[in-house]
Amino acid sequence: MQTARESAGATERVGLTDRQNAVLESALNLLVEGGEKAVTTAGVARAANCSKESLYKWFGDRDGLLSAMISYQAGKVRTVEVDAAALTADGLHRHLAVFAHDLLDVLSGDVSLALNRLAIGQTVGKTNRGGTGRSDAPTLGRLLEERGRRQIGRRAAILLEAGRRAGLLAFDDADEAYGTLYGLIVTDAHLRMLLGEDPKALKKEFAGRAERAVTSFLALYGVEATADA
Amino acid sequence: MQTARESAGATERVGLTDRQNAVLESALNLLVEGGEKAVTTAGVARAANCSKESLYKWFGDRDGLLSAMISYQAGKVRTVEVDAAALTADGLHRHLAVFAHDLLDVLSGDVSLALNRLAIGQTVGKTNRGGTGRSDAPTLGRLLEERGRRQIGRRAAILLEAGRRAGLLAFDDADEAYGTLYGLIVTDAHLRMLLGEDPKALKKEFAGRAERAVTSFLALYGVEATADA
């Protein structure tokens, strides 16, 4: 077991062997083309050239494998920091546009869509269900929320805060402002893609959509250029 | 088979017996609490006090049953028409607010969420799959899109068109304007709920959210009151 830590490559930070990450990669491949039904223990084992026994030793059970897939994939997105100082109106506009485009890019990714479909399909209206009592599993959906969505939310929050500190934006509730920005950027594109709409058809208008969204957002929350700045 | 048409109650318009609709209702109940896994042919038969054989006679197979569930539920939402004539700025604002609140209400409904989860969970990235060749099934997702989303989209389109005709709104592309409106209203609330967030926690802020969304939308697309109207 100690070999795991030493052989851990520089790519991932979680305590997983390169081998195990490779297995997760195979599992993600299966998920992308074939959906949740395609991610069977036997299938993953065959695709990754490993034994089912190893799967169960590493991930506990199938749910553990699915959770690990989400965590693994989430560990890939890295948020780029933006220096808050010296932020011009034009610079803010550009940064927002880049953020918008990145957001659309992430949301329309194959794996992202597959993972979201998986988590959503797994979710059930009535929570609780304390039958066995050992429901320590964080519900996949929650996991995806924490690991994925929250990250990009923070990046946006930082950007918005920088804009306000520079006197370029005016808002009381940062979350509300971010919600508006998100809505303007994404609209119903995410849902449509989750329902099967071909991302390629929508990707063509990403640039225009991002630009329009940012313009609208600045029209709502932007401060007149005549200010002190 | 002809008995179906005569015994069809006044509640539904599709060619289904009241009995069959009752079965679909039971199936929806199962789906809401228990997710897709809970909708087994045996389970539905037991819950609806009918035989599996009848299920297969009426709906073909399990996919047919799921499709019928979507179509059945979609047949419940009715779009209320709004008289385009004599539309004041305040009236438009109120109509938009009502629409926003209705939209959020629909999207946060138990059955709506369950159905969306079902359709999304069923969807798979790689389309095609022409293996057998008899893939005439419209992909659940497409079905939900056509039957549900499109409907509410039309209602919004009519409202927006009325606003423009009354000189209260200014936009070139109606779809784009509707997209903006949708994004402002829904933001990421739908996704969060699909991922398991308790709708009750979000429903409290629906009124405020709807109001803010409409205000923002009018700030973006509204025409100054000094116009000819």
Next chain:
DNA sequence: GCCGAACCGTACCGTACGGTACGCAAGGAG
């Protein structure tokens, strides 16, 4: 050169589900 750990490949088991077949009761038509 031997030992043990990790791991692959496969075979195996129990279960649960989709789909089908059969027996039987209710009700309407002649």
Next chain:
DNA sequence: CTCCTTGCGTACCGTACGGTACGGTTCGGC
């Protein structure tokens, strides 16, 4: 009263999957 349709209840079959067990192999440590 009888026939026939419709549909309920149940038993049944094949399959596929989650999970476990076992034999064989590689590899690092002593």
